[in-house]
Amino acid sequence: MKKDKRILMVCLGNICRSPLAEGLLRxxxxxxxxxxxxxxxxxxxxxxxxxxxxxxxxxALAHGFDISLLKGRQMQKADATEFDFIFVMDKxxxxxxxxxxxxxxxxxxxxxxxxxxxxxxxxxxxxxxxDMSNFQQVYDMLDQACDQIIQNYLR
Ligand code: 4NP
Numbered sequence: 635m636k637k638d639k640r641i642l643m644v645c646l647g648n649i650c651r652s653p654l655a656e657g658l659l660r661x662x663x664x665x666x667x668x669x670x671x672x673x674x675x676x677x678x679x680x681x682x683x684x685x686x687x688x689x690x691x692x693x694a695l696a697h698g699f700d701i702s703l704l705k706g707r708q709m710q711k712a713d714a715t716e717f718d719f720i721f722v723m724d725k726x727x728x729x730x731x732x733x734x735x736x737x738x739x740x741x742x743x744x745x746x747x748x749x750x751x752x753x754x755x756x757x758x759x760x761x762x763x764x765d766m767s768n769f770q771q772v773y774d775m776l777d778q779a780c781d782q783i784i785q786n787y788l789r
Contacts, residue, residue: 639788640671642717644731644743648676648706650761651723651772653686655746657694657701658773659780663788670788673717675709677730682706689761689769697773709734714742719787721746721779724757747775749782 643655652674660672676682684706685691694701713720714735720743722728731743747756758775761768 638668638670639718640673640716641783641787642709642713642720643672643674643723643746644677644709644720644727645674645723645758646676646678646727646730646760647681647762648674648708649681649684649687650690650769651758651776652676653701653704653706654690654694654769654773655721655723655776655780656704657699658697658776659783661697661699662780662784666784666789668784668788674704675707675713677709677727677734679708682708687762689766692766693769693773697777711735717742719783720744721749721783724760725755746779746783749779749786 641659643652645652656672656674663670686701686704691702709731711734722731722743722745728743728745746758758772761772
């Protein structure tokens with residue numbers, strides 16, 4: 635088996651998409667009896683210290699895991715050395731993440747949907763101003779992406 639890896643999920647606010655991605659990937663890793671480490675962060679500092687959006691919490695609980703105790707934090711430059719893989723949700727996250735970690739086009743930060751559809755630039759849409767159906771759509775995309783991350787990088 636490969637050695638344990640550290641994976642960082644990144645979005646803008648760290649309250650909707652990336653905490654859901656963090657909880658989901660951690661849940662899948664636990665179910666498989668693996669011990670990789672997962673964290674999440676936002677490129678912005680708007681919601682530092684806050685719990686995930688209640689809509690993300692609800693979607694998580696509906697799928698068997700609890701993200702209510704997670705706390706928002708802002709991505710830092712040191713994350714580039716702390717983590718083996720950094721997955722971002724959309725193109726603006728990618729731009730912002732690269733500015734934080736100071737890398738150019740060869741950045742270790744990648745669009746998460748690239749694991750399923752390389753170079754298609756598919757984004758996980760920001761659900762913040764949407765409704766529960768938008769959060770469910772985010773979950774469905776992340777569910778497929780996390781399975782592929784496990785298959786590609788964590789087994
Ligand atoms: P997230 O969603 O990036 O998926 O956590 C957002 C949360 C908050 C804001 C934007 C997006 N906001 O502008 O406060």
